[in-house]
Amino acid sequence: MAILVIAEHDNAALAAATLNTVAAAQQIAARAIGGDIHLLVAGSGCAAVAEAAAQVAGVAKVLVADHSAYAHQLPENLAPLIAQLVQEQGGKEYSHVLAAATSNGKNVLPRVAALLDVDQISEIVKVIDADTFQRPIYAGNAIATVQSSAAVKVISVRGTGFDAVAAEGGSASIEAIASVCDAGISRFVGEEIAKSERPELTAAKIIVSGGRGMQNGDNFQLLYGVADQLGAAVGASRAAVDAGFVPNDMQVGQTGKIVAPELYVAVGISGAIQHLAGMKDSKVIVAINKDEEAPIFQVADYGLVADLFEAVPNLSQAIV
Numbered sequence: 001m002a003i004l005v006i007a008e009h010d011n012a013a014l015a016a017a018t019l020n021t022v023a024a025a026q027q028i029a030a031r032a033i034g035g036d037i038h039l040l041v042a043g044s045g046c047a048a049v050a051e052a053a054a055q056v057a058g059v060a061k062v063l064v065a066d067h068s069a070y071a072h073q074l075p076e077n078l079a080p081l082i083a084q085l086v087q088e089q090g091g092k093e094y095s096h097v098l099a100a101a102t103s104n105g106k107n108v109l110p111r112v113a114a115l116l117d118v119d120q121i122s123e124i125v126k127v128i129d130a131d132t133f134q135r136p137i138y139a140g141n142a143i144a145t146v147q148s149s150a151a152v153k154v155i156s157v158r159g160t161g162f163d164a165v166a167a168e169g170g171s172a173s174i175e176a177i178a179s180v181c182d183a184g185i186s187r188f189v190g191e192e193i194a195k196s197e198r199p200e201l202t203a204a205k206i207i208v209s210g211g212r213g214m215q216n217g218d219n220f221q222l223l224y225g226v227a228d229q230l231g232a233a234v235g236a237s238r239a240a241v242d243a244g245f246v247p248n249d250m251q252v253g254q255t256g257k258i259v260a261p262e263l264y265v266a267v268g269i270s271g272a273i274q275h276l277a278g279m280k281d282s283k284v285i286v287a288i289n290k291d292e293e294a295p296i297f298q299v300a301d302y303g304l305v306a307d308l309f310e311a312v313p314n315l316s317q318a319i320v
């Protein structure tokens with residue numbers, strides 16, 4: 001049986017999160033079932049995405065559902081399409097359905113699981129075997145090992161748990177899907193996309209994050225300057241977001257984005273467990289805080305006990 005991975009994209013480019021999800025699929029295939037990996041690209045005018053998907057290492061087949069009903073990947077339309085693909089051929093084709101644990105993935109997968117009448121397995125970070133997975137619970141303070149006996153495993157994948165496969169090197173076949181699922185119960189009204197020249201938080205290799213210690217939004221300019229020097233993304237604690245210093249798409253943590261960059265610099269962030277839940281898997285953590293007792297120092301590889309308003313400008317000068 002094969003593994004169906006739902007591609008994350010914007011009709012123009014394949015999102016990096018797909019490569020981490022394919023990596024998880026490869027591990028499932030390697031640990032027992034040995035099936036092919038198929039990538040579903042559902043969108044509108046998404047031929048370029050399908051071409052890119054066919055290049056992804058380890059993918060055997062790309063299924064393309066190119067129709068206006070999928071233009072904005074409304075889950076009400078996408079979920080029945082996925083369920084239909086799984087149920088074709090008497091349900092013998094797919095043993096697993098995987099998607100990234102992004103907003104899109106979290107939107108569509110529970111509906112797929114409900115349509116297939118199985119439990120969803122959420123945010124896996126490790127594959128033990130084809131039925132058994134590890135996932136964080138209690139804001140990442142414990143790891144649960146879960147085993148599923150469901151006929152089809154519907155799984156969301158936490159990207160930080162799996163190193164991305166190569167975006168190139170594959171040569172999958174591309175197959176168009178003719179049937180269209182248009183539930184007609186929702187419509188796309190609009191979207192507001194934050195525009196930034198800096199890398200996207202969840203894909204960035206370096207993140208500089210600020211907390212309540214920044215005192216106000218204007219002071220974040222200090223971090224933007226350092227981030228631009230380092231080619232980094234800028235994140236924030238929830239306290240900084242709630243105080244209105246920065247928009248909430250910058251929030252890192254349990255109720256924000258989960259990140260695991262090569263380098264995470266936490267500035268004026270105390271290190272509450274809900275913040276750590278979003279960044280503690282970063283490869284190298286640097287903390288700048290004037291309170292030497294701040295819990296962030298317990299997870300930091302390098303800690304600087306200092307006033308950030310002195311330390312950050314000094315850091316910026318040292319980088320030049």
Ligand SMILES: Cc1cc2nc3c(=O)[nH]c(=O)nc-3n(C[C@H](O)[C@H](O)[C@H](O)COP(=O)(O)OP(=O)(O)OC[C@H]3O[C@@H](n4cnc5c(N)ncnc54)[C@H](O)[C@@H]3O)c2cc1C
Binds near residue numbers: 210267294
């Ligand atoms: C259900 C739930 C979900 C949550 N989800 C999230 C989440 O997703 N992400 C998140 O971040 N939080 C989350 N929180 C909130 C979390 O509990 C903390 O309140 C929050 O992370 C604190 O943010 P902070 O570290 O910026 O602020 P504080 O805890 O106030 O820490 C500010 C730090 O700045 C330091 N500081 C102050 N001035 C300076 C200076 N001049 N120089 C150097 N250091 C200085 C202080 O010493 C202090 O350590 C959640 C809470 C709940 C209950």
